[in-house]
Amino acid sequence: MDYFLIEGGRRLEGRISVGGAKNSGLKLMVAALLSEGPLILSNVPDIADIRTMRTLLGQLGYDVKELDGPQQLSLGGTISSIEAPYDIVSRMRASILVLGPLLARMGEARVSLPGGCAIGTRPVDLHLKGLEALGAEITLEAGYINARAPNGLKGGRVVLPFPSVGATENVLMAATLAHGTTEIVNAAREPEILDLANCLNAMGAQIRGAHSGTITVEGVDQLHGATYSVMPDRIECGTYACAVGMAGGDVLLEGGRMADQEAVIYALRQAGVEVEEETDGLRVRSDGKLRGIDLTTEPYPGFPTDMQAQFMAMLSVAEGASMITETIFENRFMHVPELNRMGANIAIQGRSAVIRGVERLSGAKVMATDLRASFSLILAGLVAEGETELSRVYHLDRGYEHVEKKLSACGATIRRVKVPSGAV
Ligand SMILES: CC(=O)N[C@H]1[C@@H](OP(=O)(O)OP(=O)(O)OC[C@H]2O[C@@H](n3ccc(=O)[nH]c3=O)[C@H](O)[C@@H]2O)O[C@H](CO)[C@@H](O)[C@@H]1O
Numbered sequence: 001m002d003y004f005l006i007e008g009g010r011r012l013e014g015r016i017s018v019g020g021a022k023n024s025g026l027k028l029m030v031a032a033l034l035s036e037g038p039l040i041l042s043n044v045p046d047i048a049d050i051r052t053m054r055t056l057l058g059q060l061g062y063d064v065k066e067l068d069g070p071q072q073l074s075l076g077g078t079i080s081s082i083e084a085p086y087d088i089v090s091r092m093r094a095s096i097l098v099l100g101p102l103l104a105r106m107g108e109a110r111v112s113l114p115g116g117c118a119i120g121t122r123p124v125d126l127h128l129k130g131l132e133a134l135g136a137e138i139t140l141e142a143g144y145i146n147a148r149a150p151n152g153l154k155g156g157r158v159v160l161p162f163p164s165v166g167a168t169e170n171v172l173m174a175a176t177l178a179h180g181t182t183e184i185v186n187a188a189r190e191p192e193i194l195d196l197a198n199c200l201n202a203m204g205a206q207i208r209g210a211h212s213g214t215i216t217v218e219g220v221d222q223l224h225g226a227t228y229s230v231m232p233d234r235i236e237c238g239t240y241a242c243a244v245g246m247a248g249g250d251v252l253l254e255g256g257r258m259a260d261q262e263a264v265i266y267a268l269r270q271a272g273v274e275v276e277e278e279t280d281g282l283r284v285r286s287d288g289k290l291r292g293i294d295l296t297t298e299p300y301p302g303f304p305t306d307m308q309a310q311f312m313a314m315l316s317v318a319e320g321a322s323m324i325t326e327t328i329f330e331n332r333f334m335h336v337p338e339l340n341r342m343g344a345n346i347a348i349q350g351r352s353a354v355i356r357g358v359e360r361l362s363g364a365k366v367m368a369t370d371l372r373a374s375f376s377l378i379l380a381g382l383v384a385e386g387e388t389e390l391s392r393v394y395h396l397d398r399g400y401e402h403v404e405k406k407l408s409a410c411g412a413t414i415r416r417v418k419v420p421s422g423a424v
Pocket residue numbers: 023026094120121122123124125126127128162163164165166167188304305306328329330
């Protein structure tokens with residue numbers, strides 16, 4: 001298992017190129033299952049989750065080819081299996097999203113139940129109810145979801161009690177090939193949903209209102225191939241903005257977009273970080289002097305839960321106290337004990353964390369527990385006195401590409417130590 005060594009105390013200057021969004025790229029790859037012709041995707045992030053999705057699509061019989069390196073993929077072929085097995089779904093929860101497309105295209109699907117993960121129990125009841133509203137017959141057996149729609153799916157009205165991102169995407173994809181009209185009420189409004197709808201429309205789907213909370217889909221008989229570019233990763237962009245905020249410096253986040261992340265930019269500015277939109281991306285400047293602020297995670301357009309851990313790290317060295325309330329996942333504070341081991345002063349009270357800013361953090365051996373928690377520890381390491389050793393970086397590799405390259409290019413001292421598999 002690789003680990004990172006980080007030496008704190010360097011300002012960050014230069015440019016970081018923001019990659020394609022993990023949370024869009026994965027869904028666009030799944031959308032290819034709905035198409036009769038190949039889907040060509042560009043700006044695909046070079047991350048482990050995308051490689052896992054390639055394995056899953058391969059398992060279903062699909063052919064995923066690199067056209068010009070890992071960032072441009074061609075996806076197409078014939079579906080020869082309708083089963084998403086446990087060993088892949090348990091590695092990556094987004095695998096559940098093949099359920100809707102397989103049902104719509106093949107009339108049946110067998111997908112392992114994903115189960116919980118480090119940040120919460122993460123049930124999929126809303127996905128299943130949504131698909132049932134389109135006429136799917138669903139049973140659960142031996143840890144698997146068995147779904148059937150022998151006469152095809154029928155358009156229906158799906159009212160989500162909570163705007164679940166995954167449930168919205170599963171129902172949206174299934175509805176593109178259903179007979180008749182589907183309305184998804186209280187749909188998630190994340191920019192990645194709009195990206196998915198835009199790609200599906202480019203493939204011939206008839207989707208309206210993908211950014212509005214009520215999505216209308218007129219089912220069509222078939223979808224065709226298309227060429228589409230994955231949107232930039234707003235979470236990666238916000239993560240590097242926090243790095244500059246803490247370490248101090250001046251960095252252009254190439255490809256970053258203000259419109260995708262107004263709540264994050266508002267919070268950065270409140271904390272004392274300068275953010276401006278330029279033609280090429282977002283310019284972030286900071287003198288490293290930060291103020292404490294209060295934050296609550298919410299569905300989009302509110303402050304994203306996927307930026308919570310990074311802000312926690314940043315606010316741990318701000319002047320004054322901050323409070324972060326996590327409303328999306330019930331167990332997303334696993335980074336707190338690790339940050340405290342580096343000298344942070346953070347107390348958890350129920351769903352909130354009270355962060356009392358400290359003057360300095362000190363380098364330590366710490367352990368990644370989930371994707372965003374991993375990066376919060378890198379951020380802490382960038383400003384800590386001495387050396388930080390971050391283990392279990394496979395969590396980080398799921399969703400951040402070329403971290404050590406991107407940060408070192410801006411002056412950070414960070415290196416990956418490769419440990420051959422099998423070594424102790
Ligand atoms: C691959 C991907 O895109 N992942 C993102 C997606 O996850 P994901 O699609 O899993 O997130 P959801 O919006 O579905 O989940 C939010 C909350 O709703 C609950 N819930 C969800 C579905 C369901 O059927 N029943 C239910 O109770 C979940 O347990 C969680 O507490 O959106 C999250 C919220 O912005 C992000 O943190 C994840 O990075």
